């Protein structure tokens with residue numbers, strides 16, 4: 001049986017409220033630039049965590065206290081000093097919820113696209129202002145979404161996916177980027193050629 005089972009958020013917050021809950025989020029932006037002649041397509045924000053795994057911003061939340069999205073916004077302030085007056089996750093940004101019964105853990109996942117300029121501002125502010133910078137968050141990472149014209153067209157993305165990911169972050173990445181249309185469908189299909197979901 002799959003360790004991370006998809007579950008509705010309503011069920012997770014009622015039947016499994018007593019489990020540990022964590023909420024993480026994907027921020028993405030269209031990127032019209034090129035690197036070595038290849039279109040970058042878009043950027044997605046992930047981070048190198050304190051344990052050497054790659055994950056999204058977010059963390060443990062307490063559903064007894066408030067809605068997961070409020071806990072998520074708080075975690076974003078701690079980890080990347082997110083300016084909530086400019087970017088804030090809302091309930092509508094919810095994408096997926098998974099449960100791991102072995103660890104009594106529920107993982108809530110959110111995502112949204114923002115303008116590239118704002119994405120860059122968030123990165124800079126994180127280094128300068130975030131409380132957890134250098135502790136929980138060792139660095140922000142832009143997921144490479146460019147394609148080569150020929151040959152092993154998605155080799156950058158495939159190489160990126162060989163890293164160690166926290167929890168189900170890799171699955172969240174692959175599913176989430178489709179749900180919020182981070183890149184056009186034809187680019188998505190090419191990026192995923194030969195990749196196991």
Ligand SMILES: O=c1[nH]cnc2c1ncn2[C@@H]1O[C@H](COP(=O)(O)OP(=O)(O)O)[C@@H](O)[C@H]1O
Nearest residue numbers: 022024055056058059060107166167168169172
């Ligand atoms: O990006 C992610 N996606 C899915 N699960 C994650 C991600 N990052 C961490 N996790 C998992 O979520 C749980 C709590 O995460 P985290 O370590 O971020 O919380 P904390 O910062 O409040 O201690 C851990 O089980 C971890 O493996």
